[in-house]
Amino acid sequence: MKRLLLVETLAITLAFVVAACGAPAAAPQGGGAAPAAKPNTLTAVKVDATTLDAAAPYWAQAPKLDVATVGAAPGKPDGPTVSIQAAYDGQYIVIRSEWADATNSLKDDTWTWDGKAFTQEGEQDFIGFIWPIGNNATFASKGCAATCHNTNADQEKWWMGSDSADVRYDGWFWMAARTNSVGYADDISWSVLSDPNDMGSPRVDDAVDSGGPVENTNGDKNNPAPIFMSGKDLKSPILLDADKVAFDAAKAKLATGDTVPGFVLSKPVGSLGDVEASGKWESGKWVVVQRRLLNTTHPDDGVLIPSKPTPFGFAVADASGNLDHKIAKDVLTLEWK
Amino acid sequence: MNRIFQWIDERTGLSGPVRDFLNYPVPKYVHRNFLYTLGGMTLISFLIQVVTGILLAFYYDPSTEGAYNSVDYISYQLPLGWLVRGLHHYGSSAMVILVSLHMLRTYYFSAYKKPRELNWLTGVLLFFLVLSFGFTGYLLPWDQKGYWATKVGTEIAGSVPLIGGFLLRIMRGGANLGQATLTRFYAGHILLLPASVAVLIVAHIFQLRFHGMAPAITEKAKAQSKTFVPFFPHWAITDTAVGLGLLALLVFMTWANHAPLEFPADPTSNSYVPRPEWYFLFYFQLLKYFPGVLEPIATIVIPLFLFGSMVLLPFIDTGEERRPWHKPITTLVSIFYIIVIVVFTILAMAAYA
Numbered sequence: 145m146k147r148l149l150l151v152e153t154l155a156i157t158l159a160f161v162v163a164a165c166g167a168p169a170a171a172p173q174g175g176g177a178a179p180a181a182k183p184n185t186l187t188a189v190k191v192d193a194t195t196l197d198a199a200a201p202y203w204a205q206a207p208k209l210d211v212a213t214v215g216a217a218p219g220k221p222d223g224p225t226v227s228i229q230a231a232y233d234g235q236y237i238v239i240r241s242e243w244a245d246a247t248n249s250l251k252d253d254t255w256t257w258d259g260k261a262f263t264q265e266g267e268q269d270f271i272g273f274i275w276p277i278g279n280n281a282t283f284a285s286k287g288c289a290a291t292c293h294n295t296n297a298d299q300e301k302w303w304m305g306s307d308s309a310d311v312r313y314d315g316w317f318w319m320a321a322r323t324n325s326v327g328y329a330d331d332i333s334w335s336v337l338s339d340p341n342d343m344g345s346p347r348v349d350d351a352v353d354s355g356g357p358v359e360n361t362n363g364d365k366n367n368p369a370p371i372f373m374s375g376k377d378l379k380s381p382i383l384l385d386a387d388k389v390a391f392d393a394a395k396a397k398l399a400t401g402d403t404v405p406g407f408v409l410s411k412p413v414g415s416l417g418d419v420e421a422s423g424k425w426e427s428g429k430w431v432v433v434q435r436r437l438l439n440t441t442h443p444d445d446g447v448l449i450p451s452k453p454t455p456f457g458f459a460v461a462d463a464s465g466n467l468d469h470k471i472a473k474d475v476l477t478l479e480w481k
Numbered sequence: 482m483n484r485i486f487q488w489i490d491e492r493t494g495l496s497g498p499v500r501d502f503l504n505y506p507v508p509k510y511v512h513r514n515f516l517y518t519l520g521g522m523t524l525i526s527f528l529i530q531v532v533t534g535i536l537l538a539f540y541y542d543p544s545t546e547g548a549y550n551s552v553d554y555i556s557y558q559l560p561l562g563w564l565v566r567g568l569h570h571y572g573s574s575a576m577v578i579l580v581s582l583h584m585l586r587t588y589y590f591s592a593y594k595k596p597r598e599l600n601w602l603t604g605v606l607l608f609f610l611v612l613s614f615g616f617t618g619y620l621l622p623w624d625q626k627g628y629w630a631t632k633v634g635t636e637i638a639g640s641v642p643l644i645g646g647f648l649l650r651i652m653r654g655g656a657n658l659g660q661a662t663l664t665r666f667y668a669g670h671i672l673l674l675p676a677s678v679a680v681l682i683v684a685h686i687f688q689l690r691f692h693g694m695a696p697a698i699t700e701k702a703k704a705q706s707k708t709f710v711p712f713f714p715h716w717a718i719t720d721t722a723v724g725l726g727l728l729a730l731l732v733f734m735t736w737a738n739h740a741p742l743e744f745p746a747d748p749t750s751n752s753y754v755p756r757p758e759w760y761f762l763f764y765f766q767l768l769k770y771f772p773g774v775l776e777p778i779a780t781i782v783i784p785l786f787l788f789g790s791m792v793l794l795p796f797i798d799t800g801e802e803r804r805p806w807h808k809p810i811t812t813l814v815s816i817f818y819i820i821v822i823v824v825f826t827i828l829a830m831a832a833y834a
Contacts (some may be wrong), residue, residue: 279549284744285753287623451739452557 188230213470223470249463253406287475305346349416385410508707519721567735592695628746629755763825
């Protein structure tokens with residue numbers, strides 16, 4: 145009997161030791177190729193501390209999921225292949241995305257002077273992640289398609305959201321001009337079509353205490369114009385709140401084709417600014433890192449629980465706005481290692 | 482303390498039966514042989530299932546709207562909920578393995594022979610009830626795996642000639658899977674099956690005690706079969722030690738790999754590939770070989786033949802010989818079935834991988 149208990153104790157101890165030794169090791173220093181990912185699965189690796197550094201050593205340990213994107217609207221060409229990686233620590237999850245994009249598109253409703261008046265135009269690059277808030281069977285099996293209401297013959301009446309106020313989605317929308325310039329990604333949510341005449345009504349910005357983008361316009365319906373310009377760099381496509389001065393045509397000395405940013409930017413304080421972000425365009429490629437608390441405790445955010453697989457989707461766009469965004473065709477799943 | 486026991490005994494008269502139970506003489510070769518712990522291990526695994534099942538029931542919501550969220554809460558938010566659910570999850574597999582091994586030992590030791598036929602039959606029923614536990618249990622989280630496996634499982638029952646439609650409606654509580662199905666499976670899982678298993682276990686143990694251990698089959702055991710030791714503490718301690726080992730193993734498996742929970746059930750999903758628990762994989766593989774009009778062979782003929790042969794075994798194999806190496810037919814038949822089950826399971830796993 146003593147022998148049995150001894151053998152049993154030794155076996156149990158050995159098993160736990162072996163399992164503990166097999167636990168994820170700390171990320172090695174230095175580079176190296178990231179391991180391959182399981183199909184449609186983004187595996188977040190545990191690290192000591194996450195950062196917004198796209199070159200952090202732990203990315204060499206994080207499986208790289210390559211996702212081919214397709215046009216969300218019919219007849220539109222496919223998009224780039226986006227490589228995604230993820231890591232987490234006790235508090236944060238960080239996601240690194242990388243995709244080819246020949247142009248660094250920073251226009252965002254930008255004012256363009258035609259010699260007589262201003263017109264507003266321009267789209268920026270973006271990547272947006274979408275997560276269900278709470279458990280969502282339809283999203284888990286159908287992905288973004290569950291949110292896409294695209295059966296109306298008129299594409300202008302297509303909208304994205306849910307059919308019930310109880311079903312909500314959390315979005316992390318990084319935009320090359322509007323949010324990247326001040327180091328965050330818009331934290332938004334989707335719900336029902338609250339205004340049948342406004343296809344954008346399901347999409348709501350998370351609560352904000354202060355800051356955030358403000359349209360740079362005088363609001364004049366007949367002759368709209370910017371009200372601010374940069375006091376530092378008139379040629380910059382970005383206008384930071386800290387740099388803004390009142391628009392002065394005499395000082396601006398605009399020539400035909402010159403532009404003034406369409407938004408005055410500052411980092412929002414509040415749930416809208418939950419997602420920190422850092423994006424860099426270089427040599428025809430975007431590398432974007434987004435980081436957020438696993439649980440922000442904000443009611444308009446999804447909660448990510450390490451060990452719990454979570455479905456998600458994403459869209460990417462090349463200066464094309466919402467109607468021509470490219471999406472991951474299959475449902476993606478975030479897993480934890 | 483003695484006065485308390487005495488007070489209770491004067492009013493219940495329990496001390497006599499309890500003393501008889503604990504002092505029951507068992508052959509000395511039994512309590513040192515691992516193969517004879519399999520029955521006790523099966524009982525212990527059942528008790529683990531009962532305890533963890535009761536704990537889970539405190540938090541489980543048996544509704545199609547709430548089931549998944551409640552299991553999700555148990556798994557990811559409730560302190561130690563992952564452990565309780567993991568023990569229940571892996572414990573169910575342990576129970577299937579242990580009851581199968583226990584039956585195989587009984588089979589190879591010919592312990593089903595006269596006068597132990599009824600004990601064998603209660604064992605056969607317990608075996609199928611354990612499988613029923615598995616079948617009813619994996620719907621309860623109302624996740625993709627449970628939903629679609631149950632859909633396929635009930636469709637198999639529905640394909641039985643003549644009574645298939647009736648069986649399907651009885652199991653589902655209607656034409657489709659829904660709240661009625663979940664309610665029926667839940668009631669079956671936590672009321673009907675545990676009560677049936679408990680009654681059969683009592684009958685099983687009573688039969689064991691009534692007839693005593695089946696005759697030994699090896700010379701070494703036969704030589705020790707005239708020496709007896711009391712059930713307590715000898716055999717009871719062996720069972721307890723091995724039982725603690727089983728519990729530790731289940732804790733380890735849970736710790737190393739938490740019980741899976743797939744995404745919530747989506748009845749409109751058209752891309753999910755249904756797959757059953759591992760112990761039903763061989764049967765799903767078997768079904769592949771009998772498509773279309775041949776399906777009843779797999780859904781009714783083979784199961785009935787297997788169940789019938791298990792029930793009739795003690796009435797067919799009535800000879801005196803108990804040593805498996807001197808009984809080539811029964812031994813080879815069992816080996817054939819074991820190989821088929823293992824190979825089909827591997828094939829199915831490879832297909833689902």
